[in-house]
Amino acid sequence: MSELRNKTVLITGGAGILGRRIVRSLLDNGGRVAIVDVNAEVLVAFTAELEREGRTDAARGPGRWSAHAVDITDLAALRDLQQHLRTVWGDIDVLINNAAAKSPNFFAPFHEFPLQDWEMVFETNVTAAMQCCQVFGHAMAERGEGSIINTLSIYGIVAPDQRIYEGSIYEGRAINTPAVYSASKAALWGLTKYLAAYWGARNVRVNAVTPGGVESGQNDTFKMRYAARVPMGRMARAEELPGTFVYLASDAASYVTGQNICVDGGLTVW
Numbered sequence: 001m002s003e004l005r006n007k008t009v010l011i012t013g014g015a016g017i018l019g020r021r022i023v024r025s026l027l028d029n030g031g032r033v034a035i036v037d038v039n040a041e042v043l044v045a046f047t048a049e050l051e052r053e054g055r056t057d058a059a060r061g062p063g064r065w066s067a068h069a070v071d072i073t074d075l076a077a078l079r080d081l082q083q084h085l086r087t088v089w090g091d092i093d094v095l096i097n098n099a100a101a102k103s104p105n106f107f108a109p110f111h112e113f114p115l116q117d118w119e120m121v122f123e124t125n126v127t128a129a130m131q132c133c134q135v136f137g138h139a140m141a142e143r144g145e146g147s148i149i150n151t152l153s154i155y156g157i158v159a160p161d162q163r164i165y166e167g168s169i170y171e172g173r174a175i176n177t178p179a180v181y182s183a184s185k186a187a188l189w190g191l192t193k194y195l196a197a198y199w200g201a202r203n204v205r206v207n208a209v210t211p212g213g214v215e216s217g218q219n220d221t222f223k224m225r226y227a228a229r230v231p232m233g234r235m236a237r238a239e240e241l242p243g244t245f246v247y248l249a250s251d252a253a254s255y256v257t258g259q260n261i262c263v264d265g266g267l268t269v270w
């Protein structure tokens with residue numbers, strides 16, 4: 001429960017499916033959490049849940065979280081956020097680059113995938129994560145301490161088996177994993193390793209977590225086809241992911257950098 005005491009964590013995409021789980025786990029382990037998400041509506045709904053759970057907002061009284069409707073592709077907004085958080089809590093100790101974008105034509109076939117969708121996904125998944133590192137990671141390097149955790153995907157490591165998408169439905173439509181998703185996550189892994197080396201001597205650790213597919217309302221056909229690809233024979237449950245983020249954020253991982261921990265039921269071993 002005290003793993004993250006006195007640590008301030010900033011998580012992007014903090015109001016998403018995994019983000020919400022990670023935020024709760026960070027709070028349960030004693031961290032202060034700045035929750036950043038571009039979707040103000042889901043952010044408000046999530047923070048209402050936190051209020052109902054009796055976890056008060058730092059801005060309104062004793063509490064350990066604050067919520068920020070910020071688009072992380074906006075470098076000036078990131079710098080403003082940094083200034084604001086400095087006045088409230090001081091510098092950020094842990095940055096979790098967890099946001100990922102789904103563009104309007106995300107499920108378009110490869111040969112028709114619009115360039116503007118490609119650029120939008122890359123801008124969020126890679127460029128904005130890099131900007132967060134420029135702003136918050138650089139401040140860590142100057143202080144000589146910090147941890148950055150990038151959320152990757154199994155499809156940045158291995159290619160999706162196209163057969164799992166036959167008859168698969170999610171949120172009412174047929175799904176696949178576009179090439180831009182794989183390419184952007186692979187790029188984020190490259191950035192992870194680069195910065196681990198770049199800031200190693202400054203005691204800023206840079207690691208990655210690779211989640212496997214999380215069960216979140218996919219139809220039975222998809223769940224069955226996906227599960228058949230996984231040594232453990234099932235999709236991940238969202239609550240199985242946050243522990244690895246807490247570990248990498250904490251001092252228990254003080255000599256761990258440049259690593260990618262796959263929390264995928266073994267999918268990437270074969």
Ligand SMILES: NC(=O)c1ccc[n+]([C@@H]2O[C@H](COP(=O)([O-])OP(=O)(O)OC[C@H]3O[C@@H](n4cnc5c(N)ncnc54)[C@H](O)[C@@H]3O)[C@@H](O)[C@H]2O)c1
Nearest residue numbers: 013016017018037038039071072098099100153211213214
């Ligand atoms: N859910 C899975 O099965 C799964 C599997 C592997 C990897 N991942 C990765 O885990 C992370 C979280 O996934 P999720 O399932 O919670 O997705 P999600 O779509 O539920 O959450 C992503 C969040 O990022 C936010 N976001 C998007 N663009 C942003 C921007 N420009 N500025 C700020 N916030 C922005 C969205 O509003 C959303 O709330 C992602 O990086 C995703 O690629 C998820």
